[in-house]
Amino acid sequence: MPRLFMKRTKQTAGLTPGTLVHVGEKKIEKVRIRIIDYDETQLEEEEVKTVEECFPFKDKPTITWINIDGLHDLEVIEKIGKQFGLHPLVLEDIVNTGQRPKLEDLGSHIFVVLKMLYYDKEKNELEAEQVSLIFGENFVISFQERVGDIFEPLRERIRKSKGRVRKAGADYLAYALIDSIVDNYFVILEQLGETIEDTEQELATDPDVATLQTIRAFKKEMIFLRKSVWPVREVVNSLERGESPLINESTGIYLRDVYDHTIQIIDTVESYRDMLSGMLDVYLSIISNKMNEVMKVLTIFAAIFIPLTFVAGVYGMNFGFMPELGWRWGYFVVLLVMAAIGATMLFYFRRKRWL
Numbered sequence: 563m564p565r566l567f568m569k570r571t572k573q574t575a576g577l578t579p580g581t582l583v584h585v586g587e588k589k590i591e592k593v594r595i596r597i598i599d600y601d602e603t604q605l606e607e608e609e610v611k612t613v614e615e616c617f618p619f620k621d622k623p624t625i626t627w628i629n630i631d632g633l634h635d636l637e638v639i640e641k642i643g644k645q646f647g648l649h650p651l652v653l654e655d656i657v658n659t660g661q662r663p664k665l666e667d668l669g670s671h672i673f674v675v676l677k678m679l680y681y682d683k684e685k686n687e688l689e690a691e692q693v694s695l696i697f698g699e700n701f702v703i704s705f706q707e708r709v710g711d712i713f714e715p716l717r718e719r720i721r722k723s724k725g726r727v728r729k730a731g732a733d734y735l736a737y738a739l740i741d742s743i744v745d746n747y748f749v750i751l752e753q754l755g756e757t758i759e760d761t762e763q764e765l766a767t768d769p770d771v772a773t774l775q776t777i778r779a780f781k782k783e784m785i786f787l788r789k790s791v792w793p794v795r796e797v798v799n800s801l802e803r804g805e806s807p808l809i810n811e812s813t814g815i816y817l818r819d820v821y822d823h824t825i826q827i828i829d830t831v832e833s834y835r836d837m838l839s840g841m842l843d844v845y846l847s848i849i850s851n852k853m854n855e856v857m858k859v860l861t862i863f864a865a866i867f868i869p870l871t872f873v874a875g876v877y878g879m880n881f882g883f884m885p886e887l888g889w890r891w892g893y894f895v896v897l898l899v900m901a902a903i904g905a906t907m908l909f910y911f912r913r914k915r916w917l
Contacts, residue, residue: 737817
């Protein structure tokens with residue numbers, strides 16, 4: 563995240579506000595534009611080759627959803643922004659993929675930035691994609707970094723006229739897109755939760771350095787997840803409590819439901835963060851206990867050999883008139899005494915349950 567910030571600063575420093583510079587990874591070669599135009603009775607869906615083919619849908623009385631995959635073609639972004647009256651600063655935020663989730667009410671349209679998350683279970687890491695939504699009275703424009711998303715179930719609902727999406731306006735379509743992104747956070751958290759439980763089981767049986775690395779990686783992912791999810795609560799709350807004429811009163815109850823979901827997600831993220839912190843403390847305690855066991859054994863051996871070393875040192879001074887120096891059985895008696903001292907100390911340590 564810091565490297566992305568530095569890259570963004572370097573590329574945009576000194577430029578006029580509103581200058582379009584794509585900041586982020588180019589995730590597809592060619593921009594793809596898809597249009598779904600519908601009302602309660604009819605549906606039109608197509609993939610267009612040029613951005614100009616989107617322009618006639620602006621003034622149609624039906625609801626139009628324009629989805630643009632790929633942000634690197636600045637000409638496409640600039641043309642659609644000019645046609646739909648989007649502010650240059652909004653277009654600048656769209657192509658800068660390091661944006662924080664936010665909402666801006668610009669009167670004739672509302673601009674929303676969210677993070678769409680994916681979880682790679684093999685690598686145990688999260689991937690994020692910035693999704694920008696702009697909706698007006700009869701249109702919704704979504705900008706994504708790459709092809710592939712979590713909106714296909716919503717498209718199926720529109721195609722099969724399930725639910726109230728075909729009967730409602732552009733504000734309900736925008737809600738449905740936001741709701742799809744938020745619901746996907748539950749899927750991500752469920753996948754993370756399963757992996758965290760496996761790590762916790764590993765911690766209880768035979769933890770090693772790899773376990774510590776896994777816990778630390780999860781802590782970083784939780785920080786990233788928290789940064790991506792926490793602002794969504796503010797976005798949804800602003801939509802629900804705002805006074806924009808673009809949002810019908812009937813959509814408010816659905817936005818409140820999304821707000822409740824964001825609270826649940828945030829609570830779950832905080833619970834996982836506390837769990838991982840506890841797991842890290844447990845790991846450190848286990849390692850400390852193992853070290854204490856090793857030190858205890860070494861200390862017992864040292865304690866046993868201290869009196870033996872004393873006896874050996876006394877009889878190693880080689881004075882001419884020391885007792886037992888000339889005795890035939892002196893060597894064996896000293897060894898026997900030393901063995902008796904060691905055995906006595908071992909018996910004492912076992913009785914004290916130090917061994």
